[in-house]
Amino acid sequence: MILSNIKKPTLLIDRKKVEININTITAKTKKSGIIFRPHFKTHQSNEVGKIYKELGINKITVSSVGMANYFMNDGWEDITIAFPLNIRELPEIQEIASKIKLNILISSSAQLQNIDICINSPIGFFLKIDTGYHRAGIDYRMTDEIDELLKISSTNPLLSFKGFLSHFGNTYGAKNINDIIAIYHSGIQKLLALKTKYQKKYPEIIISIGDTPSTSLIEDFGKIDEIRPGNFVYYDWMQKNLGSCREEQIAVAVACPVIDINHQRNEILIYGGAVHFSKEFVIDTNRQKTFGSIVELSHTGWSESVEGCFLKSLSQEHGLIHADQAFMPKVKTGDLIGILPIHSCLTANLLKESYLII
Amino acid sequence: MILSNIKKPTLLIDRKKVEININTITAKTKKSGIIFRPHFKTHQSNEVGKIYKELGINKITVSSVGMANYFMNDGWEDITIAFPLNIRELPEIQEIASKIKLNILISSSAQLQNIDICINSPIGFFLKIDTGYHRAGIDYRMTDEIDELLKISSTNPLLSFKGFLSHFGNTYGAKNINDIIAIYHSGIQKLLALKTKYQKKYPEIIISIGDTPSTSLIEDFGKIDEIRPGNFVYYDWMQKNLGSCREEQIAVAVACPVIDINHQRNEILIYGGAVHFSKEFVIDTNRQKTFGSIVELSHTGWSESVEGCFLKSLSQEHGLIHADQAFMPKVKTGDLIGILPIHSCLTANLLKESYLII
Numbered sequence: 001m002i003l004s005n006i007k008k009p010t011l012l013i014d015r016k017k018v019e020i021n022i023n024t025i026t027a028k029t030k031k032s033g034i035i036f037r038p039h040f041k042t043h044q045s046n047e048v049g050k051i052y053k054e055l056g057i058n059k060i061t062v063s064s065v066g067m068a069n070y071f072m073n074d075g076w077e078d079i080t081i082a083f084p085l086n087i088r089e090l091p092e093i094q095e096i097a098s099k100i101k102l103n104i105l106i107s108s109s110a111q112l113q114n115i116d117i118c119i120n121s122p123i124g125f126f127l128k129i130d131t132g133y134h135r136a137g138i139d140y141r142m143t144d145e146i147d148e149l150l151k152i153s154s155t156n157p158l159l160s161f162k163g164f165l166s167h168f169g170n171t172y173g174a175k176n177i178n179d180i181i182a183i184y185h186s187g188i189q190k191l192l193a194l195k196t197k198y199q200k201k202y203p204e205i206i207i208s209i210g211d212t213p214s215t216s217l218i219e220d221f222g223k224i225d226e227i228r229p230g231n232f233v234y235y236d237w238m239q240k241n242l243g244s245c246r247e248e249q250i251a252v253a254v255a256c257p258v259i260d261i262n263h264q265r266n267e268i269l270i271y272g273g274a275v276h277f278s279k280e281f282v283i284d285t286n287r288q289k290t291f292g293s294i295v296e297l298s299h300t301g302w303s304e305s306v307e308g309c310f311l312k313s314l315s316q317e318h319g320l321i322h323a324d325q326a327f328m329p330k331v332k333t334g335d336l337i338g339i340l341p342i343h344s345c346l347t348a349n350l351l352k353e354s355y356l357i358i
Numbered sequence: 359m360i361l362s363n364i365k366k367p368t369l370l371i372d373r374k375k376v377e378i379n380i381n382t383i384t385a386k387t388k389k390s391g392i393i394f395r396p397h398f399k400t401h402q403s404n405e406v407g408k409i410y411k412e413l414g415i416n417k418i419t420v421s422s423v424g425m426a427n428y429f430m431n432d433g434w435e436d437i438t439i440a441f442p443l444n445i446r447e448l449p450e451i452q453e454i455a456s457k458i459k460l461n462i463l464i465s466s467s468a469q470l471q472n473i474d475i476c477i478n479s480p481i482g483f484f485l486k487i488d489t490g491y492h493r494a495g496i497d498y499r500m501t502d503e504i505d506e507l508l509k510i511s512s513t514n515p516l517l518s519f520k521g522f523l524s525h526f527g528n529t530y531g532a533k534n535i536n537d538i539i540a541i542y543h544s545g546i547q548k549l550l551a552l553k554t555k556y557q558k559k560y561p562e563i564i565i566s567i568g569d570t571p572s573t574s575l576i577e578d579f580g581k582i583d584e585i586r587p588g589n590f591v592y593y594d595w596m597q598k599n600l601g602s603c604r605e606e607q608i609a610v611a612v613a614c615p616v617i618d619i620n621h622q623r624n625e626i627l628i629y630g631g632a633v634h635f636s637k638e639f640v641i642d643t644n645r646q647k648t649f650g651s652i653v654e655l656s657h658t659g660w661s662e663s664v665e666g667c668f669l670k671s672l673s674q675e676h677g678l679i680h681a682d683q684a685f686m687p688k689v690k691t692g693d694l695i696g697i698l699p700i701h702s703c704l705t706a707n708l709l710k711e712s713y714l715i716i
Binding site: 006007008041063064065066083084085086087088089092107108110111114134135136139169257259260261264265269271274275278279280313315316317318320332333334345346349350 | 364365366399421422423424441442443444445446447450465466468469472492493494497527615617618619622623627629632633636637638671673674675676678690691692703704707708
């Protein structure tokens, strides 16, 4: 890695760590005999997609029609858009469905109403089920609603029912690893009950789940059929705090130029702000509001996070690091400093045009 | 405005409100006889830049070298980069300085060290002064440091000292209007003392300040020479909460497709998440954590914010609105709903490629 070429905040992607992260989950899914359909919303990059492809992945998840289009144009032929159907984009969805194997998400009858007019290619659909996160989807107890949706969809031979899909997003708010595992088991129990009920009529249906915390911690996926985590490819400081990864698994750091140093306040001003990191933060173990953790960069990668140092605030382009007294003499204006982001998905989205695979 | 063409989260920019916002500040600066050098980091758009140009603005502020380049390429010829010098970008800065009138910011001697080698065109510089925000700049009391910087810079005839520049960013954390005004007066007092001390030797120097809250509330800028607010062009829910604007001055709303409606929880799921809004929030008067305020869209603009409704959470692409019971029957899947953003600068940055001037 040629650090001297970096002039502005740049996402460094450690290819080796990315490969290990992918291989770790792949191995678990192979052992459990289930489908691994990673979520590409985290990286949104054809270059990172290529790493996945080299490691044998051929089914992917995305969270927007635009992303489906982007990855289809790079040769991906089996895509699930894991976001409930936006009926305003039906013409664009039809365009993609006419070319590749596409699955969409349905969570209400209103979404189905315009499909007959706009879609004239075969398309798969999952029913989006809410097992307790309460963001999107049909409440898992509402089997009347599920029956109604399946009845409406059955009149259209182009629509094939693929199964039940859920995102256990409440694991992100879990207090500890045991909580995450409990949310996982409670969620799959609900989904399995649905599968049992409906598979008599639809023998091919599957259960698909997606969050990084639970899919990182669970070793044996038992009766699940498919997982769709995304964040695990990079992980981040939030996942490390949650306990779903170890720090050395974090595969991205943002290289930021050092702009100024304040010795009175033990602060380092960097070029790197909310337009590079977003505004996500965690309350760290020392009870500090933390927008990122600090690492030292080298030509081969980065160090462990430096104790006593953290990104304490962000404005649009500025970031302010609180540094330990011992760290201050190591840094000078014009250096590059590394930041492990709080939420790698949002950071990678903002640095889509400023990254480097090392 | 043709709402039916909108398929994904789109920033609606109300040209009339933008013009009023620009004219209001312009009129105050003319009355006070000072320079108005608006900050273009808020909109980052040549189209909005054109509105400014039509209203007589010809000096601008930006917060990155990339932005300076972008606006220079659209014909702007007098630009201040209001971000302390990133010495890694000196070659790019030289390129711009060779073509237009450019001012940069200096806050330490380390920043000056490489200038002699890299810069061979005339360039203006401001000393960045910290009057109490404690993000960046030289403490206003450190006149020894100021003396040293002026001494170093005086050896280079290409460098011309323009004056003292400050950003009263602490006004954003103010509790009320009186607080904002107090921060403003305390800040300018410190800057005026510096100007008085140094203008004997440098008779041309000016004082430049920048935040939207104080420049919106102050009517007579007195002895200040230049203001550089940016956010005022759009304002947002945060500024409205601070008291620096009225709701009807907010000139942007994000049009978001309605994806699903949950009648049990009075919630509306929209396509519009952290990759469109960023993750900024305010604690609203009802003590709710609010990621945006809700308005009804029409073909000519948008309504007042709907009472009892607010954007309660954001994930990457999803937004979840808590709606008042009375509002629920008005909304159906596939509609567009408007969101007044919390922080328009971050939202506009994320929607740079998805906006509509109405």
